[in-house]
Amino acid sequence: MNAPEIEFADTGWVAITRDEGGRVGVKPVRLFELTGEGVTALTKDADGAMVPDPDVVEVIKTDSLHAAKLAVMHKLMEMADKATTLAEFKSLEELGEWVLNWEPQGA
Numbered sequence: 001m002n003a004p005e006i007e008f009a010d011t012g013w014v015a016i017t018r019d020e021g022g023r024v025g026v027k028p029v030r031l032f033e034l035t036g037e038g039v040t041a042l043t044k045d046a047d048g049a050m051v052p053d054p055d056v057v058e059v060i061k062t063d064s065l066h067a068a069k070l071a072v073m074h075k076l077m078e079m080a081d082k083a084t085t086l087a088e089f090k091s092l093e094e095l096g097e098w099v100l101n102w103e104p105q106g107a
Contacts, residue, residue: 002035002036004033004034004035005033005034005035006031006032006033006034006042007031007032007034008030008031009029009030009031009032009041010061012061012062012063013028013029013041013059013060013061014026014027014028014029014059014060014061014062014067015027015028015029015041015043015053015056015058015059016056016057016058016059016060016067016070016071016074017053017055017056017057018055018057018074018078019055020055022075022078024071024072024074024075024078025071026064026067026068026070026071027043027044027053028043028044029041029042029043029059030042030043030044030050031050033052040052041053041056041059043056057074058070058074065103065104069099069100069102072099073096073099073100076092076095076096076099079092080092
């Protein structure tokens with residue numbers, strides 16, 4: 001078996017995470033681990049080690065605004081899974097559209 005290859009990530013790579021408690025976050029990806037099985041994003045853990053994060057749901061290259069928007073959309077999707085009324089679905093849909101269209105003032 002070949003040892004994994006490590007590659008530095010370009011600026012802008014982020015991992016969207018969701019833990020068991022449902023908290024959604026964004027972590028910068030600094031390294032990628034390449035193996036015969038695929039590519040794994042490595043993020044810094046609490047001890048400062050670069051490790052695979054089991055809570056990663058998506059890895060993308062983007063700017064910080066779009067990474068934050070994507071994290072919010074993941075949380076809204078989780079909320080939609082728990083919605084039970086048409087009014088709840090409609091509210092989540094409207095909020096999602098607002099998040100996607102929002103731009104900071106003076107940007």
